[in-house]
Amino acid sequence: MNITRNNVDALNAVVTVEVNKSDYADKVQEVLTNYRKNASIPGFRKGAVPMSLIQKQYGKAVLLDEVNKLLQDSLNNYLVEEKLDILGNPLPKVTEDFNWDTDDFKFEFELGLAPEFSVDLAAKTSVVKYNVVADDTMLNGQIARIQKQYGKVVAKDKVEEGNDVAGIFANEERGINNRTTLDLEDLADKKAVKSIMGKKVGDVVTLKTKGLFNDDHKLMDVLNIGHDDVHGLDIEITFTIDEVIGYEPATLDQELFDRLFGPKAVTSVDEMKAKIKEDAERQFAQQADQKFLNDVTEFLVESTKFDLPAEFLKKWIQTTGENPISEEEAATEYERSEKGLRYQLIEGKIMKDNNLQITFDELKDYTSGLIKQQMAQFGQMDPTDEDVQGIVARVMSNQDEVRRLSEQVMNQKMLDLFKDKVKAKTKEVNYEDFVKAMYGELKH
Template sequence: MNITKESIDALNAVVKIEISEVDYKEKVAKVLKDYSKNATIPGFRKGHVPMGMVKKQYGKSVMIDEVNKLIQDSLNKFLVEEKLDILGNPIPKVQEDFSWDEQEFSFEFELGLAPVIDVKLDARKKITQYNIVADEELIDKEVENLQKRFGKMSAKDVVETGVNVTGTFVNEEKEIEKKFNFVLEDIKGKVNQKKFIGQNVGAVVELKSKGLFADEHKLMGATGLDHDAVHGLEIPLAFTIEDITFTELADLDQELFDKIFGEGVVTSATELREKIKEDAEKQFLGQADQQLLNAITEYLIENTKFDLPANFLKKWLAVAGENPLTEEQAAEEFEKSEKGLRYQLIEGQVIKDNNLQVTMDELKDYAKDFIKAQMAQYGNLNPEEKELEDIANRVLGNQEEAKRLQDQLISNKLLGFYKENMTFKTKEITYENFVKEVYK
């Protein structure tokens, strides 16, 4: 057997595999011998079927199977030994005059080669790194929310300022019938709020979906529709009032502080505000980090220039799935996936160049930390090491879950690396303005 590679250009190559009878003859003979021991053919006892008859009946199909196995094994070994970094999978070239009736065969496979990538982290236009702070307005709202959560609730006869309203939104055309609870101040505009003022349980309020809530995301909860469906939604809604309540705010005293944080952790309204600020900014850090990673990703895709074996990849996409694609469909699929492939290659290069690979020990430790955080939410703050080990092994035994945790850990490593090796433009911003600026 002989395997050779011919380079077409920097991104394309052809591997040629030449196979002679001596390469597969022995394996075919062994398989046919096993067949003869178990073959059941009328007129012959089991195990006594003449080899000639076995060869006549099974020889060609066995030979084809063994040649195909030899091709696959040899090609895989060649790719590893030659250290060829390929994209997609090798594509066999069609041979019009090919015949399995021969004893010697020649096969050719097209390869798409990964490009050489030079990732530069010195951004000319500095990427913005947001420092999201909890301002006084946000802290005030959270203090009030806590007072409401632990406050005393009482029933009201009619709707008035500051009450909680529960009822059902209905729109027959969109098949909406959704129970929802809100405070009157969630409703946007005095005109809409006046429709509720003075109404009692059982009243039906006629509304329009557009501009109904100050926070447009509440329309998702009110209608049961997803984000895309409520975007620009303009339909009539009938709201039947089913319950009216008023929450008397809890006093800002030690009893409230102990209920929220545990005995003695917070001892004054000032400490409460500081704790709210600290906890909020910890949560904001995760969102800021995700936004920073997204911005870095976009920057690297835009500014890391390299060619791809586009024609090969389109051809591979056409035959890679369960259902073959037309040339047009494959080109469309390539266009949709090109951006993701480019970052995948950039990310792989950064990981390789800077030894950011994830080890099994790191993955297990990360899984344990994740499990500990989950358990802490349910009050188990000090789980035993054996319990953590057992749960981590079960979690990592699930391939999908292990892949998800591995991807998270790699993202964390990459972000840490980028923070150490890139310079950013830092911007302090409130959470409200962060949402407006980043998700506008």
Template sequence: MNITRENIDELNAVVKVDIAKEDYEGKVDKILNDYRKNANIPGFRKGHVPMGMVKKQYGKAVLVDEVNKLLQEGLNKYLTEEKLDVLGNPIPKEQKDFDWDKDNYSFEFELGLAPEFEVNLDGLDKKVTKYNIVADEKMVNDQVEHLQKQYGKMKTKETAEEGDTVAGVFKNEEEGIENETSFELSKIKGKRNLNKFVGAKVGDTLSLKTKNLFEDDHDLINHLSVDHDRAHDLDVEVTFTINEINERELADLDQEFFDKLFGKDQVKSVTELKDKIKEDAAKQFQQQSDQQLMNDITEKLIEQTNFELPKEFLQKWIQTVGEKPLTDEEAVEEYEKSEKGLRYQLIEGKVVNDNELNVNFDDLKAFTSEKIKQQMAQFGQTDPSQKELDDIAARILSNQEEVKRLSEQLMNEKLLEFYKEKVKFEEKEVTYDEFVKAIYK
């Protein structure tokens, strides 16, 4: 077998694979001899079928199969040994006059080559903002009140006010609706609907329209007992008869309340409670801030790292890789959708390789064990043994899908820490509302 390469340009090449008769003849003859020994053909004893008959019946299929095996093995070995960084997969060139009855064969493949480029992290300086999100006083106070409501007691009332919970029955005989339910008035959409409830008393029957009744249309599924598809388009009159009105009294900010939230004597004052809420919020906000930072870095790297891609090759390759072939127009459209992602894959790969950020098994095992430990802590298991962690990690890492998922998470963390260390960001302290406005402006 002989393999040669012709470079068309920096991004495209053609590889020619020549396979001679001596490359495949021995393997083909061995397989045909095995067929002959085991063939059951009427009129011949087993093992005594004429080789000519075996070749006529099986020879072409065996030849094609063995040549294709040699071709794939040789091509893969060549790409590895030559250290060619190819995009997509080699595309076989069409040969109109190909003849399997010849002894020697030549095959040609088009290659798309990855471009050479450098990633300049210095160019990101002051172009990316690192948001430090803090919980402001209003957010902390709102969370305190939410927790007081959550752990407070229900008090029955005669007249409804905003924030109350009402229980009753929705009805519409023609639509077959009759369902007993309860809900907080905060779920009602719009002042017009809410005003029908405010001031209403136990025993009152309200007339309502289902369209835009709740903030979330999916609430109609539970409160009217209708199916999902019907809930989205439902626009009918219903009545709601109030059977009960309840107000949730706020729990007292005392030690019993603090212990219910965080465990005995972990928090001993309102100040400590607010500090704890701020601390927990900071952890949650950090994840959002980090994700946004990663998104912004990705966008900037794609924007400032310029290189050409073998566009025509990739469009041709995209036509062949799906379940069904794409038209030229469909392939162009698909390429345009995926080009940005491909560019970042190449940039990320360059950063990873140049800075030796690769994930090894020990890294992955330690990362998995830490994730397990965090999850166990959420369920009160704060001190698992190393053997427990190792056993669970081993089960998880025996699943290839989990290995892929966790490896991607770990690589993302390594990249983020690398960027935090190497790039000089413009840091900005913001409230959560300010963060949302800045991101979605």
């Protein structure tokens, strides 16, 4: 057997595999001999069927099978030995006049080669790393909501200040028909608030969506519409009131503190505010980290330039599914997946350059931490190590779970690396401005 490679260019190559009769003859003969031993053909005793008859009946099929096995093994070994970094899988070149009746065969395979490139994590970027703080406005609002949540609900005859109003928002032309409960303090349009004040159950109020809230994204929940539809939405909607809800706010006393945070964990309003701030900013930090990771990823995909063997990959896409697809469909799928492929290559390069690896102990410790968090949520604050490790063993016996957890661990390693090496501007914002930044509406 002889294997040679012709590099068409930096991203494409053709591998030629020449298979001689001596490479497969013994194996084919062995298989046919076994067939002869077990063959049951009328007119012949078992094991006494002439080899010529076995050859005639099974020879071609066995030849094809054994040559294909030999091809796969030899090609895979060649790729490993040559340390070729390929994209997709080798694609056999179709030969219209291929002849299986000869003794020696020649097969050609197209390869798509991974590009060579470098990743500069220290390059100048426009990425912003947000430090999200819970300001007094947010904290006071959260305390007011807690007082309302744990207060006494009182049905009201008409809308008064501090009430919530439940009803149906509707606009027939836009297909809007959604029941929601509205906190009047969330409304930015004072005219809208005034038009609702004093109304009773069954009354219908016409409102304008433009400027109804300080943040247009609130319309997504209130009207049950998508993100792309809320920007600049300027229509009239009817609001049919079906319930007016009043509250007697809960007293900020030790009974409420214990109910919220556990016995004596908080003993004053100031401590309550500090606890809410701590918990909120911990959640904000997780969201800010995710945005930072996403933004750096986007920057690296845009700024790291390299070519891909596009035509090869489109051909490969045509062959990967259960059913064949057209060239046009393959081109569309390639366009859709190109950015993801680019980041996979960039991520692999970063991992190799910075020796980012996941050890079994790291994965085990991470899984253990997640399980303890979940158990704490169900009141098991101090589980035994034996119980935790038993669950860890069951989780890690599931390959899909191991893959998912490994991705989470590697994401954290990438995040830590980006925080250390990527030149990003740090900006402190409140949560409202962070949400705007998430949707690209906050200027840096």
